[in-house]
Amino acid sequence: MTLEDKQQEIIQEFEMFDDWMAKYEYIIDLGKELPLIDKNKKTNDRLIRGCQSNVWLDSTVVDGKLIFTADADAIITKGIIGLLIRVLSNETPESVAKADLHFINTIGLHEHLSPTRANGLLSMVQKMKMTALLNLDKA
Amino acid sequence: MTEGTKKPFIVREIRQQFPALRQLIYNKNLIYFDNGATSQKPQVVLDAINMYYSKDNANIHRGVHFMSQQATTEYEKARVTIQNYIHAKKSEEIIFTKGTTDGINLVAFSYGELLSAGDEILITAMEHHSNIVPWQMLCQRKNLVLRVAPINKKGELIIEEFDKLLNSKTKLVAVTHISNTLGTINPVKELAAKAHAVGAKILVDGAQSIQHMSIDVVDMDCDFFVFSGHKVFGPTGIGVLYGKEALLDKMPPYQGGGDMISRVTFEHTTYNELPFKFEAGTPHIAGGICLGKAFEFLSELDMDAVQKYEKELADYAQDMLDTFEGLDIIGEAKKKTSVVSFVVEGIHPFDIGTLLDKQGIAVRTGHHCTQPLMDFFQIPGTVRASFAFYNTREEVDIFIAAVEKSINMLK
């Protein structure tokens, strides 16, 4: 499945929900399911401080692909992280660096990635892209 | 306006004057419980903004022409309205600023110039960042000492500890009238007397009190009183610093420029009189005029009835929230008003805030610019509902149901 396929899949999943609360119910469930980052990896150098919530992000390269794990102290943030990781993890650094995360807009969650939200998500995506750029030669 | 002419307080009628309250958010009727952050504006203020820019727009204090004089008259009339509202003795004691933060910085800089190494500033543990950081900066600049009077777990200032920290070296007490995070009402009149007894001045941060109760700066006997226009139904970008005339007279100007001067040569400049000495440059003219309108609007209200109503609303919300399992009210001062802050065990405030938003309810979550206070309670933040007189019991009922729903989703 390509990165774009994954985005389309998420968009389809969200089409089922006809109101905000149902959408958020789903995101919260995703947040509860998200595999936690290894406890010993919840260190300050992996912490992305937002004004509203904090995010921890870890990345490794396995067989030329980027693997992201993450956690957040707020469950909605965590659920959205789950979506972002589903799309961006297990992809080559090149596809991550180039990725246009349009699904966030389509499913109506762009506000969470706006600078004004200050929940750490925007910085997290930026950090994921930066990691990808730094690992371009590892693919 | 005399007491006798005040209109009876009828919330339904009040609401009609605030167009922003009549809107759908995500297809739900807006419930606006973020009044601590900023208030909505009544029609008279909106009309005045429109009127000013469509008709009266001109620079003030410097024009020979009709419009300039008209604008100047309106601007100065607003100053007098505000003077009367807070019962200041003279309109010269009303300095227009950009807001609370600006007013505090003005005092920190200007009054700060009169202080010397070793002098002490006393604040409390419940201050907003804007009543902490300017003092820290001043302390660094002039080698002063910042002292912090602690609070108890209910969120009340511990008076005995305050007394111990107050001494002959204390030159200024800077204290919030009402805590934006906890709703605690501080006994500012009593604190003013204590400060004066050791020869200190007192600055009262009125950002959260001016819109909720009647204010009498002379009775309170504070030396400075600051507030923001936008929290008291006026525009953003305008605020007021009240200061006692004798003290303001002694203080050097804060910023230099036009309007604040009397005579400028390259060798020497003499400064203008109060209040202009502290109002350098073209001010926020529309802001000042429209803030005056907001106070005219408030003058027609019976503020005691308003205060009583808001307190009942907040108490009602708090009592209902208190019945939820795992929910903790943050700030349980005996004297408290208009604000209910809470946390729920195992649930991040941001999550509750996000779900409330999707149900059309505006609250604030986070540290509310009071990080040291959050550290004291050892929490990352709270959900804060803050009320104004245009809020209703029905809104509180919807809010309570929405909080319950949110908690159930997040558990």
Ligand SMILES: Cc1ncc(COP(=O)(O)O)c(C=O)c1O
């Ligand atoms: C108690 C208190 N002080 C100061 C401020 C700062 O006000 P402004 O940002 O309007 O300058 C606020 C606003 O949140 C406040 O609640």
